[in-house]
Amino acid sequence: MAAKPKLWYFHGRGRMESIRWLLAAAGVEFEEEFLETREQYEKLQKDGRLLFGQVPLVEIDGMELTQTRAILSYLAAKYNLHGKDLKETVRIDMYADGTLDLMLMVALAAFKPPEEKEESLALAVKKAKTRYFPVFEKILKDHGEDFLVGNKFSWADIQLLEAILTMEELDASVLSDFPLLKALKARVSNIPAVKKFLQPGSQRKPPTDEKKIEEARKVFKF
Ligand SMILES: N[C@@H](CCC(=O)N[C@@H](CS)C(=O)NCC(=O)O)C(=O)O
Structure with missing residues (x-):
């Protein structure tokens, strides 16, 4: 093995x-x-x-x-968490890269002095609500499918769930204007391997x- x-x-x-x-x-x-x-x-x-x-x-x-x-x-x-072809894969990479940019804002904020840290985290939440989450909500609305790309669970969905949960730690109501993201969060959180990772002790x-x-x-x- x-x-x-x-x-x-x-x-x-x-x-x-x-x-x-x-x-x-x-x-x-x-x-x-x-x-x-x-x-x-x-x-x-x-x-x-x-x-x-x-x-x-x-x-x-x-x-x-x-x-x-x-x-x-x-x-x-x-x-097998990429697309079935290059075009799906580049969309998954684009979506995941966008979400990674958002996550990096949060990760880097942790190392700032207290006053700047609060400001940086507030800015990250604002960017989530105004730049990133509206894009993902629209993608889901436009194609009406269960996952971001190809109607199949991919890296883009995992990256987005991680970002949603991180943003909710900073602002519990961050998803209030994004019903399709709420549904995606529930769907991805219920995938057995993901569910396991969400349990305490993982x-x-x-x-x-x-x-x-x-x-x-x-x-x-x-
Ligand atoms: N582009 C690199 C950046 C990696 C990076 O900055 N790592 C930090 C820790 S999070 C580090 O090793 N810093 C030490 C240094 O740059 O000297 C990546 O995305 O992996």
């Missing part, structure tokens, strides 16, 4: 959380190595395991992969707290 994919990152959501989501939704078990000290991170660098000196790092299929979007794209293709990470942020600062010298 092939070894489980192994993930190296700090013990928080950050850029790795979407990778955890994608693996979990594909029903793939994975191992995690948490970077808690600068030494661990420097060892990965010294050993030449980080292409550009950065994590996320994912070991899979005899490869050591970095660059979040490339990793996600590989996993989506490998686990490898899903909670919102990154001050302790984890301090840990990450020490590791990456932010």
Whole structure:
């Protein structure tokens, strides 16, 4: 049996959380190595395991992969969460990339000073409501299908569910004007592998707290 994919990152959501989501939704078990000290991170660098000196790092299929979007794209293709052809795949990539941009705003806000952090999170919620969610609501309305692309569960749906849940942590009513996104959220949350990941005790990470942020600062010298 092939070894489980192994993930190296700090013990928080950050850029790795979407990778955890994608693996979990594909029903793939994975191992995690948490970077808690600068030494661990420097060892990965010294050993030449980080292409550009950065994590996320994912070991899979005899490869050591970095660059979040490339990793996600590989996993989506490998686990049949991309489209049936290039045209569907590029739409899935576009939708997922948009959602990743939104998620990065939230991830980066965690590292800002308290006043700026509140402002950045409020801006992310605003962008969710005015830029990203209206687009996805319209896509669902226009084609009338159950999922974003090809009437089939894909990486774009997983990425969107992660974004919806993250935004709801910041503003519980964020979906009030988006009935089709509410329905999509319920539908995707009920897919057995996703349902399992949503249960307490899974490898899903909670919102990154001050302790984890301090840990990450020490590791990456932010
Ligand atoms: N484009 C890269 C950016 C990765 C990145 O910035 N990683 C951070 C941790 S979240 C890091 O390793 N920072 C250390 C550094 O850049 O020296 C990706 O999307 O994976």
